Amino acid sequence: MSIDRKEFLIIAAGAVLAGCRAATEGGAPVPPQAERVVDAGPASTYAADGVYSGYRNLGFFVVRNGERLFALSSVCTHRRCRISPEFDRSYSCPCHGSEFDTEGRVTMGPATRDLPTLQTSISEAGRLMVRVPAS
Numbered sequence: 001m002s003i004d005r006k007e008f009l010i011i012a013a014g015a016v017l018a019g020c021r022a023a024t025e026g027g028a029p030v031p032p033q034a035e036r037v038v039d040a041g042p043a044s045t046y047a048a049d050g051v052y053s054g055y056r057n058l059g060f061f062v063v064r065n066g067e068r069l070f071a072l073s074s075v076c077t078h079r080r081c082r083i084s085p086e087f088d089r090s091y092s093c094p095c096h097g098s099e100f101d102t103e104g105r106v107t108m109g110p111a112t113r114d115l116p117t118l119q120t121s122i123s124e125a126g127r128l129m130v131r132v133p134a135s
């Protein structure tokens with residue numbers, strides 16, 4: 001079987017679009033990054049219980065659970081795809097189906113390691129600072 005130039009271009013364009021879609025939906029591995037500290041805004045922004053996903057693409061979720069405010073990695077421990085929060089505040093990975101509970105503990109593989117909690121601090125100005133480790 002052979003394909004002509006037009007068929008090749010259609011197939012190639014489809015592959016590129018599929019790759020872009022996977023990347024934007026979190027279905028592609030996150031490239032290695034240097035350690036950094038991210039200013040996640042006023043800590044008062046996170047007063048209500050829930051998962052705040054505004055920093056997902058920078059490597060973490062901000063989670064408020066009662067008195068606890070913490071940052072949880074948004075990078076799957078299996079092969080580094082970006083995970084997504086679910087309505088029940090658990091997390092799932094679009095790449096191979098790993099699932100994590102509300103604290104980031106593995107509930108279904110193939111991942112075997114829990115999502116790490118990232119170091120946080122509150123600045124003098126009341127801003128939440130999140131240290132995202134090198135990866």
Ligand code: FES
Nearest residue numbers: 076078079093096
């Ligand atoms: S990268 Fe998440 S399950 Fe494989």
